[in-house]
Amino acid sequence: xxxxxxxxxxxxxxxxxxxxxxxxxxxxxxxxxxxxxxxxxxxxxxxxxxxxxxxxxxxxxxxxxxxxxxxxxxxxxxxxxxxxxxxxxxxxxxxxxxxxxxxxxxxxxxxxxxxxxxxxxxxxxxxxxxxxxxxxxxxxxxxxxxxxxxxxxxxxxxxxxxxxxxxxxxxxxxxxxxxxxxxxxxxxxxxxxxxxxxxxxxxxxxxxxxxxxxxxxxxxxxxxxxxxxxxxxxxxxxxxxxxxxxxxxxxxxxxxxxxxxxxxxxxxxxxxxxxxxxxxxxxxxxxxxxxxxxxxxxxxxxxxxxxxxxxxxxxxxxxxxxxxxxxxxxxxxxxxxxxxxxxxxxxxxxxxxxxxxxxxxxxxxxxxxxxxxxxxxxxxxxxxxxxxxxxxxxxxxxxxxxxxxxxxxxxxxxxxxxxxxxxxxxxxxxxxxxxxxxxxxxxxxxxxxxxxxxxxxxxxxxxxxxxxxxxxxxxxxxxxxxxxxxxxxxxxxxxxxxxxxxxxxxxxxxxxxxxxxxxxxxxxxxxxxxxxxxxxxxxxxxxxxxxxxxxxxxxxxxxxxxxxxxx
Amino acid sequence: xxxxxxxxxxxxxxxxxxxxxxxxxxxxxxxxxxxxxxxxxxxxxxxxxxxxxxxxxxxxxxxxxxxxxxxxxxxxxxxxxxxxxxxxxxxxxxxxxxxxxxxxxxxxxxxxxxxxxxxxxxxxxxxxxxxxxxxxxxxxxxxxxxxxxxxxxxxxxxxxxxxxxxxxxxxxxxxxxxxxxxxxxx
Numbered sequence: 001x002x003x004x005x006x007x008x009x010x011x012x013x014x015x016x017x018x019x020x021x022x023x024x025x026x027x028x029x030x031x032x033x034x035x036x037x038x039x040x041x042x043x044x045x046x047x048x049x050x051x052x053x054x055x056x057x058x059x060x061x062x063x064x065x066x067x068x069x070x071x072x073x074x075x076x077x078x079x080x081x082x083x084x085x086x087x088x089x090x091x092x093x094x095x096x097x098x099x100x101x102x103x104x105x106x107x108x109x110x111x112x113x114x115x116x117x118x119x120x121x122x123x124x125x126x127x128x129x130x131x132x133x134x135x136x137x138x139x140x141x142x143x144x145x146x147x148x149x150x151x152x153x154x155x156x157x158x159x160x161x162x163x164x165x166x167x168x169x170x171x172x173x174x175x176x177x178x179x180x181x182x183x184x185x186x187x188x189x190x191x192x193x194x195x196x197x198x199x200x201x202x203x204x205x206x207x208x209x210x211x212x213x214x215x216x217x218x219x220x221x222x223x224x225x226x227x228x229x230x231x232x233x234x235x236x237x238x239x240x241x242x243x244x245x246x247x248x249x250x251x252x253x254x255x256x257x258x259x260x261x262x263x264x265x266x267x268x269x270x271x272x273x274x275x276x277x278x279x280x281x282x283x284x285x286x287x288x289x290x291x292x293x294x295x296x297x298x299x300x301x302x303x304x305x306x307x308x309x310x311x312x313x314x315x316x317x318x319x320x321x322x323x324x325x326x327x328x329x330x331x332x333x334x335x336x337x338x339x340x341x342x343x344x345x346x347x348x349x350x351x352x353x354x355x356x357x358x359x360x361x362x363x364x365x366x367x368x369x370x371x372x373x374x375x376x377x378x379x380x381x382x383x384x385x386x387x388x389x390x391x392x393x394x395x396x397x398x399x400x401x402x403x404x405x406x407x408x409x410x411x412x413x414x415x416x417x418x419x420x421x422x423x424x425x426x427x428x429x430x431x432x433x434x435x436x437x438x439x440x441x442x443x444x445x446x447x448x449x450x451x452x453x454x455x456x457x458x459x460x461x462x463x464x465x466x467x468x469x470x471x472x473x474x475x476x477x478x479x480x481x482x483x484x485x486x487x488x489x490x491x492x493x494x495x496x497x498x499x500x501x502x503x504x505x506x507x508x509x510x511x512x513x514x515x516x517x518x519x520x521x522x523x524x525x526x527x528x529x530x531x532x533x534x535x536x537x538x539x540x541x542x543x544x545x546x547x548x549x550x551x552x553x554x555x556x557x558x559x560x561x562x563x564x565x566x567x
Numbered sequence: 568x569x570x571x572x573x574x575x576x577x578x579x580x581x582x583x584x585x586x587x588x589x590x591x592x593x594x595x596x597x598x599x600x601x602x603x604x605x606x607x608x609x610x611x612x613x614x615x616x617x618x619x620x621x622x623x624x625x626x627x628x629x630x631x632x633x634x635x636x637x638x639x640x641x642x643x644x645x646x647x648x649x650x651x652x653x654x655x656x657x658x659x660x661x662x663x664x665x666x667x668x669x670x671x672x673x674x675x676x677x678x679x680x681x682x683x684x685x686x687x688x689x690x691x692x693x694x695x696x697x698x699x700x701x702x703x704x705x706x707x708x709x710x711x712x713x714x715x716x717x718x719x720x721x722x723x724x725x726x727x728x729x730x731x732x733x734x735x736x737x738x739x740x741x742x743x744x745x746x747x748x749x750x751x752x753x
Contacts, residue, residue: 040707044593055749059593062624110627110684158687195688199631213625 002029003529007536017505017544020358021521021535028524028535032358033505033517035365038335038351045495050076050487051220057483057497058214063545065213066099066205067476068483068497074294075483076220078318079470080463083292085456088222090446091208091235093288093298094243095215096474097439098204101250103477104379104432105201105258107543108425109194115537116265117187118177123159125185127152134186137264137404140256142193143186151189175527176534179268187265190257197253200246204439207239222458227450240447247443251436254429262429263401266422267408276421276538278520280307281373282381283503285315285323285482287475288438290445294318298438299475300394302385303370307419309388324471327482327498329366333507341369341510344484344496345469367506367515368498376516377479377503378542380418380427386434387415397433401426421520424541463490476500478543504542517542584735585618585636585692586726589625589643589678592750596651596702596715597624599722600642603698605746606723611737617730629681638694640729641678642722645699652700652714654721659695696729698722709750 002024016037022030041060045053054072058065070092077084127148134143179187202212208225209215217224226234266273286301294317301315301323315323330341337350349366356362367374375381386394398415405426406413417423466488473482479500486494506515514522517539524534586607588600601621608619622632633639647655662679678697685691700722703712711719727737 038707041593043707044709056593059591059623059750062591062622063626063628065623106627110630154687154689192688195630195634195684199634202628202631213623213628214621 005526005529005532005535007532017539018356019517019521019535019539021526021532023526023529026525026527028521028526031514031518031521032362033365033507033515034356034363035505036363038353038364039497040349040351041497042347042349042495045492048492049490050079050485050492053485053492053495054218054220060497061499061545062213063103064476064478064481064499066095066209066215067474067481069215069218070096071472071474071476071481071483071497072485073218073220074318074472074474075470075485076472076487077470078472079468079485079487080220080461082221082459082461084222084459085454086292087227087446087449087454087457089289089292089294090442090449091223091225091457092218093442094439094446095205095208095217097288097435097442098201098247098250100435100477101254101432101439102198102201102205104428104435105194105198105254107477108258108262108428109191109198112425112540112543113187113191115533115540116177116269117179117184117191118173119155119184119188120159120173121177121179121181122152122155122184122188123181125152125181127185130182130185130189133182134189137260138256140252143189147189148185151192152185154192155188174531174533176525176537179265183264183268187261190261193253193257197250201250204243204246204250207243208235219458221461222456225457227455227457229450240443240450243443244440247436247440251440254432254436259397259401259429259433260404262426263404264408266401266426267405269422270409270411272422272537273413273417273420275524275534276424276520276541277307277419278518278522279374279376279514279516280419281305281370281375282384283370283375283377283480284382284385285473285475285480286317288442289318298441299382299434300385300389300391301382301475302389303375304381304384304388305373307416309384312385312388314385314389318472323473323482326371327368328370328372329368329496329498329502330509331366332510333361334363334366335361336366339510344471344482344498345486345494347494347496363505363507365502365506367509368503369509372511374506374509374513374515374519375503377500378424378427379431379477379479380424381479382475383427383430384415384418391434393434393437394430397430398427401430421524421538421541424543428543463487465489467493478545479503499545501542501545505544517544583616583637584639584730584733585620585632586640586730587629587632587642588621589623589629589641591624593707593709595704595706595708596700596711597644597705598709598711598750599644599700599702599715599719601750602711602716602719602746602748603642603722603726605748606719607726609744609746610723610740611727612740613730613737614735617735626677627680627684629678630684633681633685633692634688634690636690636692638733639692640696640698640726642698642726643678643700644702644705645697647699647701649701650714651703651712652718654718654725655699655701656725657697657699659693662695662697694733698725698729 018034020032054069057068057072130148131145228234282304286297288298290296305311337352588604590597590600592598604621
């Protein structure tokens, strides 16, 4: 007899992401991932001036704002053949690296850690032992006994005041929680410290973008950051130094806290290095361009098939034909009229909602495919591509995480364990550490180039007559993002955003191939069907983001989220 | 907002008070919060300790904007009973009355989690007023329904009343320009 569990966050208007799993004998046998919200950005953009598209796409999602802005200007520049000044590349690069650093830290400490860390257990910890453990893992100066005592006291007073509210969405006391009290205390301390450091990364975005979360400094053709080293109102030496200080601090936290924490947690949940692999075809795009044309990059892109690093095919430029020609989206199991598989430029989406039917249509998310294959996107894809191409920084941190985890687990862990639920967290930490170096590198490149007297930030251009098609990609915190635009006589006639969570959360395709969330859940253990913590662990490891386009606060005590179990 | 430095200073935590609009401008009545921020910013000037912020739908990324605040006035759509356009006010305790629920997407959390997170970190606003509106239509598309648009002025006035209660005087701008609701331009 199998049990069906539906995890369905419900808001007044619509839910966001719904996961259904069939459990038999304590294991997930089958699963369905459903996006419960219709986006339809193309209807808002059709007929508009392509120069304005980024301002609107930035509002698609409240968390991934800058990434949609950057992908959009790249798509329009690609369509119109615009090459932007090198200063503009560097400025965009520093923004996207700082944004990703902020995002990866928030994801691990504030959004996912409670899947692994039992906060109440930290109250039983010995602060001296927690400090000794922290000091054995890293030279970070804020792991002292005094710090651990202060955090434990703070937690105790929070609990005594009945204020544990922030942690009630965690499943403490769950049988799948296994960390010793000292590790839990160390993690709670770092949870608090991460608040401060993610904010420092975000501050860099604010300095260059004028504002966060919605930046103001982009333009099709470059950026709007006037450069004059002696002018208070422009990008000047003081601001460049301020950003360097902030990024130095962020790099220290990521390298000395985030990376060892992930390695330690991975080592203490070794079984989760065996669950959750799912789709092992991977896609990432290159990013952090080093030239004006977008032909050389500091982050690697490419595809890997069947988890075999030897199958690597690189993606190498903003004009890359291998990427451009092989992306499709299908709607066999999505709530749109018809049954097709089309290139994004050719899509005409007509919403047609029917009820949830796992055999027919069950999601608003389309099923993107690359050469007909489902692909997993995200930091793991980029780290594996980096590993396959011998990217020195990625390889350094990947080896460091694996070696640290091996030493704690007392077993030799190889890169093969990265194809897993905890492997995705490890890869995100590796990517964050890589970005912590590269953000500083690109800030340095910008500073040096300005020092040579180059202050160009914008390439003037005019609309050609007729029709142009373009695509712009960006390796966003959640993975490969691409925007596709068709322009006619200076107006948008079609626009599609193929977002990372579409690649990962998409439904089955016409061949019945599951999407990455669906495939990754099969085989996961479920200790308690009323509290499917294990489902949350695997889904959270992808860092899903379907939810952001809509939210309505629930303040009247209605349940925001429901977990239903049907036997 | 016209003042470019505000968000930057806001997250620095140098200011004591913030007026924050939440909502997605591409989703019909969900644009209420940003629209009210536009109205407030076009009509009034505030002393430098007050930041007026349109933050979109930041989820837990709201947290850094709340750190270091003494008081926050938040404008958003709410899931409450009543006709579309009804304004409902909530204080901090009422917002936090029910605990957050297990969530599937890490981006589901919102105001409730952000307030609790900053409280745990030791730096959140003690005084919070949520000015909520019951939305009519929240689907992809730009523009407020008539009933919700009619509530914008009342919500803006409520913002000014709350700031006055907190000891901050708003000055009417002169001359006044129309609010910059860029997303409503064709």
